[in-house]
Amino acid sequence: MGLQMSSFVFLGKSDLKISPVGLGTWAWGDTMVWSYGNGYNEDDIKEAFDVSVNNGVAFIDTAEIYGKGKSEEFIGRFLKESGHDAVIATKFMPYPWRVSKNTLRDALTRSLKRLQLDVVDLYQIHWPFPPLPVRVWMDAMADVVENGLVKAVGVSNYSTDQMLRAHDQLAKRNIPLVSNQVEYSLLVRKPETSGLLDACNELGITLIAYSPLAMGMLTGKYTSANPPAGVRARRYGKKKLMKIEKLAGVMREVGENHGGKSPAQVALNWTISKGTVPIPGAKNAEQAEQNAGTLGWRLTEEEVELLDRKSGG
Numbered sequence: 001m002g003l004q005m006s007s008f009v010f011l012g013k014s015d016l017k018i019s020p021v022g023l024g025t026w027a028w029g030d031t032m033v034w035s036y037g038n039g040y041n042e043d044d045i046k047e048a049f050d051v052s053v054n055n056g057v058a059f060i061d062t063a064e065i066y067g068k069g070k071s072e073e074f075i076g077r078f079l080k081e082s083g084h085d086a087v088i089a090t091k092f093m094p095y096p097w098r099v100s101k102n103t104l105r106d107a108l109t110r111s112l113k114r115l116q117l118d119v120v121d122l123y124q125i126h127w128p129f130p131p132l133p134v135r136v137w138m139d140a141m142a143d144v145v146e147n148g149l150v151k152a153v154g155v156s157n158y159s160t161d162q163m164l165r166a167h168d169q170l171a172k173r174n175i176p177l178v179s180n181q182v183e184y185s186l187l188v189r190k191p192e193t194s195g196l197l198d199a200c201n202e203l204g205i206t207l208i209a210y211s212p213l214a215m216g217m218l219t220g221k222y223t224s225a226n227p228p229a230g231v232r233a234r235r236y237g238k239k240k241l242m243k244i245e246k247l248a249g250v251m252r253e254v255g256e257n258h259g260g261k262s263p264a265q266v267a268l269n270w271t272i273s274k275g276t277v278p279i280p281g282a283k284n285a286e287q288a289e290q291n292a293g294t295l296g297w298r299l300t301e302e303e304v305e306l307l308d309r310k311s312g313g
């Protein structure tokens with residue numbers, strides 16, 4: 001038997017309680033990578049939002065760049081209309097033309113307006129892009145925490161070294177770095193081998209796992225006979241899809257041990273069993289419901305080991 005999962009986890013060393021699985025909203029309004037408006041629309045994502053929060057998934061990740069601000073706007077509206085409460089995470093993009101630390105506060109002000117919030121729970125630096133060093137952005141983050149606009153500070157796509165620098169800089173102001181959001185799934189296991197996951201555990205930093213379904217590949221619905229389109233087609237070619245088909249077979253067998261859990265639910269549960277918080281994207285009620293079904297049960301240690309082996313770990 002697997003261990004029963006607790007209904008919440010703390011976000012790093014903050015007192016923010018989040019659900020062990022969150023909701024990613026990159027696809028909400030995005031037409032560059034995803035195909036918002038083609039196959040799913042505002043009604044679908046509103047349902048995805050409602051189903052998620054009603055099923056205990058109340059940690060929502062967005063970014064100023066998702067759908068050029070539309071994702072934040074949707075969340076702001078849905079929160080207001082539904083009266084639901086959720087822990088909201090958004091991100092600041094350090095574009096190369098943002099060469100002063102004041103740009104962070106300006107961008108945050110615009111994000112808060114779109115989200116219709118006075119304070120955001122988690123504010124993350126989206127990428128460790130130059131020209132400004134980690135130190136400057138962390139000082140800017142500390143300022144907005146002290147000004148009451150942000151409850152907790154996170155980073156995203158930071159290497160172990162960059163994360164440690166961010167952690168140390170914030171510590172000078174007595175502020176914890178609570179999270180590092182990086183790609184992590186059964187198909188992308190670099191955080192295990194690079195030492196990042198170990199460093200997160202040592203410092204009490206939550207590793208937020210993005211693309212935990214490998215952009216849908218780990219749902220088992222894409223095969224070499226039914227490949228994905230667009231950007232995903234370039235990343236996941238025939239050879240990779242054939243490997244994924246084999247892994248999906250193992251995930252289905254494992255899911256059967258738990259009353260018929262889907263490959264997506266098994267893939268998400270695996271990331272949770274590694275001590276991370278996955279934030280799968282959902283475009284409609286059905287996907288949201290399935291992803292919420294990751295809660296309330298646990299893979300056994302033997303199953304985790306099997307999945308480790310079969311995914312190449």
Ligand SMILES: NC(=O)c1ccc[n+]([C@@H]2O[C@H](COP(=O)([O-])OP(=O)(O)OC[C@H]3O[C@@H](n4cnc5c(N)ncnc54)[C@H](OP(=O)(O)O)[C@@H]3O)[C@@H](O)[C@H]2O)c1
Pocket residue numbers: 023024025026027061062126156157181182209210211212213214215216217219221264279280281282283286287288290291
């Ligand atoms: N910090 C960063 O740089 C960064 C980068 C990437 C993502 N993220 C965050 O992580 C979140 C999740 O990552 P992601 O959206 O790239 O990928 P993902 O969660 O691995 O996959 C999401 C996609 O898989 C499909 N899907 C999801 N649940 C499903 C289900 N139960 N059954 C069938 N299909 C399902 C949907 O696409 P289809 O229906 O089209 O297949 C959905 O859009 C993002 O929304 C974003 O918040 C952050």
